[in-house]
Amino acid sequence: MTTRDFLGLLSGDVLAVAPRLLGCRLATAFDGEPTEIVITEVEAYGGVGDPASHAYRGRTPRNAPMYEAAGTLYVYRSYGIHWCANVVTGPEGEASAVLIRGGQPAVGTDRMRDRRRRDDHLTDGPGKVCAALGISGGDSGSSLLDGPVFLVPDAPAGSFSIESMPRIGISRAVDRPWRFVARPSDGSSLAST
DNA sequence: CACCTGATTGCCT
DNA sequence: GGCAATCAGGTGA
Numbered sequence: 001m002t003t004r005d006f007l008g009l010l011s012g013d014v015l016a017v018a019p020r021l022l023g024c025r026l027a028t029a030f031d032g033e034p035t036e037i038v039i040t041e042v043e044a045y046g047g048v049g050d051p052a053s054h055a056y057r058g059r060t061p062r063n064a065p066m067y068e069a070a071g072t073l074y075v076y077r078s079y080g081i082h083w084c085a086n087v088v089t090g091p092e093g094e095a096s097a098v099l100i101r102g103g104q105p106a107v108g109t110d111r112m113r114d115r116r117r118r119d120d121h122l123t124d125g126p127g128k129v130c131a132a133l134g135i136s137g138g139d140s141g142s143s144l145l146d147g148p149v150f151l152v153p154d155a156p157a158g159s160f161s162i163e164s165m166p167r168i169g170i171s172r173a174v175d176r177p178w179r180f181v182a183r184p185s186d187g188s189s190l191a192s193t
Numbered sequence: 194c195a196c197c198t199g200a201t202t203g204c205c206t
Numbered sequence: 207g208g209c210a211a212t213c214a215g216g217t218g219a
Contacts (some may be wrong), residue, residue, distance in 0.1 A: 052200070052204070054215095062215060079201050080213030086200085099200055127201050169200050 006145055009153045010070035010089050014096035015178065017089040018044035019162045021098055022182040025106060025152040026085070030134040036152070037103030037123050037133065044166045044178040045086070047095030051172035065141040066095040073149050075130070075140035081128030082119045083136050087144060087151060101126050101179070119165035159185045 009024070010017055014088055019042070027036035047055040047066065054063040054076065065074040065088060072088040086097035103123045112122045112132035118128050123129045130136070135149055144151035160182040167179045 045200070054200075057216080060215075072194095077214060078198080079199060079211080081211070082201055084200065099199085125201065167200075171199085 003145060006151070006153055007070065010087070010101060012090070014046055014089045014094075014098060017087075018042050018098045018178070019164070019180040021087060021100075021151075022162060022180060023154075023160065025150075025154055026100060026103065026129070026133065027107070027150045027152055028133045028135060028148060030148065033108055035108035035111050035133050036106045037129065038106050039100060039103045040182045041100075041102035042180050043099040043101055045097050045099060045178070046061065050096075050130040050176075052096070052167065052170040052174075052176075053097075055097075059095070063095065064104045066097050067093055069143050071151070073135075073139055073142050073144050075135060075137050077137060078127055083130035085130050085135050085139075085149070099126055101128050103129055105132070 007021055014041055019054045021039050021042050024039050025036050027034065045053040047053055050056055055066045059067055062076060065072050068088055069092045070089050072086055074086040075083050075112050078084045085100050087100065088097045090096040102125060105122050115134060116122050116128065116132050121128065139149050142149060163181045163183050164177045165179050166174055166177050
């Protein structure tokens with residue numbers, strides 16, 4: 001997968017890019033220990049025009065990475081406790097991004113268990129994904145092409161359909177079906193463990 | 194500078 | 207199903 005393909009994946013409206021990230025991988029290798037998940041759940045956030053977006057009221061120190069080029073990583077602190085990761089998309093300055101809500105452990109599952117201090121439900125939530133992969137606020141603003149956090153647009157391991165539904169955990173613009181979940185075609189569970 | 198809210202999680206009843 | 211944990215960012219005085 002070339003840099004051009006990578007950028008092609010992220011070009012276009014955030015609503016088109018978000019479902020495209022399903023099946024792609026998010027990877028880190030902190031401390032020389034590789035960890036990787038297959039993305040199974042995402043949510044799209046626009047900039048101006050999306051009341052639920054961190055960029056709705058314009059640029060601030062926190063959301064500055066959202067205004068950078070597509071492929072930039074935006075990490076924010078949630079509820080003072082958790083970290084949540086976003087893939088910045090769209091034209092530079094538009095401030096749209098895709099929240100990585102969940103995935104399926106693919107590489108370094110044992111390391112994820114260590115970081116999560118439990119054996120199940122390792123990556124079935126935005127805060128859990130960051131905890132399992134070791135992503136934190138210091139990584140915000142880095143390029144997903146150069147690391148330390150990588151977006152790998154590999155072909156999905158299996159076939160699946162994409163279901164869209166309202167975003168969760170928000171209080172504004174709750175009606176927009178901008179949450180995308182991968183549903184395996186064979187009926188088996190893609191749910192994260 | 195004080196107040197409030199949150200793109201969550203996990204444990205308790 | 208309910209709710210505490212825990213604090214930075216954003217808003218308004």
